[in-house]
Amino acid sequence: MTVSAYQAKSTNSLSFDLTKDGKLIGKLSYKSWFKFNAVIEITNNPNYKFEPKGFWGTTIELKEGEKVLLKFKMNWNGEIIIQTYFNNLEKDYIFKHRGIFKESFILIDQEGNELLVMKPNLKWNNMNYEYQLTSSDIFENFSNKEILLMSSLHCANYYISLMMSYQ
Template structure:
């Protein structure tokens, strides 16, 4: 089990730390954009996150043009992440487990791997996150990439739900 923190430095940049040591960064191109870059401290690897296709409903995480992960939201409000990192494809699900407490989990084969707790920073109008992983998560290949992808997915979920509420309130 491990604890991680994600701090937003502004509306576009998020730093992932473990025991106050920088693990990686998630940097969006602009506010409320799905386009982003992940930079990991270990291995100095950079990954791009881009919507795919005409509607842009599927989002891909790539390294040197190779798709490692892709994700999309299903009709249940869950985000399905498909891993293509190894020959054995793995599927993950991010879903909100508590609306009142605003808690998300990352699951694989119905096993909880990661708990994601957003914390709205009113002064920055952005979220910081507390991440609590299980031992099974800590044994995953490319867990740092998956952590920052999970943050992108959670931001995506919050953005979609917020825009739905705003549109509903506006009578659109």
Template sequence: MGQYKANSINSKSFILTIENTRIGELNYTEWYSFKAEIKLADNSIYQLEPKGFWDSKIELKKAEKTLLEFKMGWKGIVIKTNFNENEKNYLLKLKGLLSNKFILVDAEENEILVVDTDFKWNKFNFDYTIETSTEFDTMENKELMLLTILHCVNYYLTIIVAVT
């Protein structure tokens, strides 16, 4: 089981680490934008691009190839991956109605990841702690998935704030 930290450098950039080793970063083009870039430790770059009416769906792309997409659903954020032509579905949802934790469940509803949000009043942004299961740790493209999930949580929090 892994324990990752995602720290906000400013309101537009997050650094993901495990045991003080940089895994990658998530960078937004502008404040409160759904368009972002993921840069992994090996310097590979991916784009997160909103699609559809009201940016209802976000796609993760490498060049022109879509590797993952997610959208808000009634139960949470529905994530569909397509790494190496192997499609899998996940659901990211709040652990409880008034919780500050998100969980990722697979198609069999096994909890494979927990994201704990920590709002920093002095910086007016969030830091995150992510705990992964053994199942998640063996997943292909797990670093890319972690940074995308971080974007999903930010997306969820932005939508909720906009609705209230």
């Protein structure tokens, strides 16, 4: 099994650059730190917007214009359930936190395959996060892998901000 490595670095407290081998793949930008609205810019693609839905804003939708491509929400046991609607096909994924000392997030498909591992690293000098992302062969063959990479980054930030708010 070969793996691909990506890096996500916070350029300031409101945006992240995702790169592979030093080449920019995309950018995730938040309007404010306390909201889950965000914009994804992927090289050579239209922009996509994350918008909270519902009274409590617990479901987050990713839209291209008015079309919903993906949505996610945290379930009762702290896992984030992601539903994608690419090419009018619905697929479900689980994004979850793993470990305490060797902390990471993982993205799993419906068959239980580990698609993506994200290791967060807090840069104490500027209080910004960086992530090391490692993907599987299965993930690398996805036609919408860039959107899923950027969405996983948003899920990790969402999870961390929710856990910080409970403390």
